[in-house]
Amino acid sequence: MRRPSLLRRNKPREILSLIRHEKRERMLKSKLQKYHAYDIKEAMLSMNEDERKRLYQFVDTPKLSSVFGHLKDEKAVDYLREIDNRDAAHVLENMEPDDAVDILQELKHDVAVSYLALIEEKRREHLRKLSKYKNLTAGSEMNPSYIAFSPEMDVKDAMKKLVQKAEAAEMIDTLFVVDEQHRLLGVVDLRELIVARHPKRIDEIMDKNFYAVHVEDSIGEVVRSIQKYDTLAMPVLNQEGTLEGIITMYDAMDIIEEASHDDLAKLAGLPTEDDVYESAGKSAKHRFPWLALLLVLNLIISSVLATFEETIAAITALVLFQPLIFAMAGNIGTQSLAVTILRISRETLDTRKNVLKHLGKETAIGAVNGLLLGGLSFATAWAFLTVSPMGIVGEGVVTALDIGMVVGLSVFISLLVSAFLASAIPVVLTALKVDPAVASGPFITTLNDITALVVYFGLATAMVFALL
């Protein structure tokens, strides 16, 4: 991360101060209109309700719709409530349909219905249709604002049509050619159309060798094809090959960003949204569940420890190195986990062979690093106990060397097992259709801790038995 330049304008802050201090209404209106929707959205996150209401009043509907399009769905739902029904419906009506559907699906059913009733009929039907597609499919993210020609059209007429429709279209770099049943026949690169000369039919300049996705394809797949083929606008087709909408590279970029950030935040048990502007109470509430879960999981660890009470009482020095083993096992687990989650989200673990290869590799890494760190821990623990002035080891038969050996061996085994578990569990969860990013973190950590404990105190107990 880099330090933001101090010289750069902080546009959200400018907007905020406009809302707070600009008393001349006409001035406020014209100034606000100049800001990009993204900056207004950023500013909105630091406003209180009264300030936001002032904002709604002075930003025109198309811009406000665009601002709402930039908000996360849950936030958009919260803020929509602050606007009266008719205006809220207008905001939804002017939004890109895929964004509007996301928000409608997030709303309570009766609220959604009341908004829909206020939306212009054609648009309403369209939103209904889009909302039938399952979440995270190409259908749910597509946009209907594309331009299509018929194959026999002359390039001159096509250009005329393009000029007429350009304003309403999401993007005009890729144009589409469809037959009477609206089946996709080919795509036309705008550059080809611009340089083409009349008389020439559209189908002479179209590319029949195009890529398309299906309405039910997973959005992850779609995003990957867009990136791979550098497609500015990916056509989305239904069962009959009819063109239903497009997904742009910009949409794809947004989807990737949101997904990867959420995954990472979930892995670390962090809030997925900036909570800078929330009250302390609300933030605390958001972070509490994760901590409560850790509390419960830690009780399991406590129980395991309790079973080794006698060993601990006999050799208190063992307790010294327990955090160290946890820390290393935990860290090697996190490393394998992150690598695995990233590979799952990139879908490179698609065949059984790849999965096995991956597990083999992660386990081998665990073995190699386990061996190195096991050796190192043995040496340092031994040295630590030997130089320790307090005679922690006591007068018993157990020597510093013995404890050092137990520590070293435990580190080796724990690291090996941790690396394996942390790469295997997300794969298994994915196969069971559980989101591996959510479920993996706390459970793998706890499992690793328990493994480390059982190995460590188990070995120690065995040693005590052997020596006494």
Next chain:
Amino acid sequence: MPRKQRIYELLKKGTPKALQTNILKHHPSDVADVLHTLDGERLEHVVKILNHHVLGEVLSHLEPAAAERVLRYLDDEKIARILSVMDADDAVDVLKITAEPRREQYLNLMDEQDRDALASLIDYREETAGSIMTNEYIGVKKGIDVKDAMRTLVGNAKSTESIQRLFVLDDNDFLVGVIELKTLIQARSPKVIDELMHTEVITVKEEDSAESAARTMQNYGIYLLPVVNEQNQLKGVITMDDAADILDEETDEDYARFANISHEESVRASVWQSSLHRLPWLVLMLALGLLISGIIAQFEATLEAIVVLVFFQPLIMDMAGNTGTQSLAVTVRGISKDYYGDKAASLKHLLKELKVGFYNGIGIGVLSFLTSFLFLSVIGAREHSPAIVALIVGMSLMLSLSLSSFIGALIPLTLYKLKADPAVASGPFITTLVDIIGLVIYFMLATILLLSL
């Protein structure tokens, strides 16, 4: 994968003629995937047959090192032609890893325009906006008629990567405005283009980071972002596909940072390489772990007297560590978004994190008191009353959560004010620090409440 299979068959067995014509039916990205799996002999055969147009497109989709390997089979003249066909930014990436006498030679074989274009891009440092831009854009002079702008567009459309926007320049190449193609095609002559352009153009500087350029494009929905120098002269443009690639790399880096792996580790790295990449952090954990051992050793007497304390030690550390990490992550993200620019905002944030820690501390403190009391009663308490031990656990958690949350915010903010990168120094150090604080509170309370009373 039938599509790739077909390409493979074509490359493996196709006659020269079939190769030349049928290759055009496939997407260059797919061809690139297959091409780079071919063995040397076949690869040489194939690339000698394919013409420079096809190869230019295909090699734009390969990693620079892989592209360079393919080029080795060709003579200098063909290489120069291929590099001229490739997108300028991709060609430069290949040239950057080409050794000097050959690089010079390729450039000399190109026509002047291509040579100048590539030569001007080579010197940008990695990870700057300049290094990912291309200088294929359509620029028009200020003051011309829309008809002439349209003519320039038609003349250059084919050789330009993206034509969504035209850039309006004055006589000194200063960027004065941008015209969206949509607007231009709707305009009618006579009209001066200045009337159609926006003058409030979002730009980045050549030396800005590639990441911030990509973020700007994502946030503002810009498909073609102009890159300017300090004097606001247009130097090039960044296309969205390159921005998407940059964001992908950033995601990889975020994961790597989270996992404490150095981010160069690739899927293809061997076990040895990967192990080595991950080792430094583990050694660091060992060192920090030893520090904690040292702290625990100070409380040896307390531990020996009250073994049950050991049962809750992982709980104390885990909770403190996680609270610290949560507030650290929120703070670092806030800093990157420039939320804490002034003193008041920083103080407000610190106070808030302290409160968040305190609220959760109370919640978790009460909850852990109850559960540990239950736990101790079930396993049968020894010489010490379960209520007192549970009270120690609960109180320690309450105190250490408040402090951890505060420290998780304080340290990155301090680093930021000292102009150090807050993301670098924080992760494992904060965890260790709050672990130590948690342990000290725990054992101190125990020593006071159980041993002294």
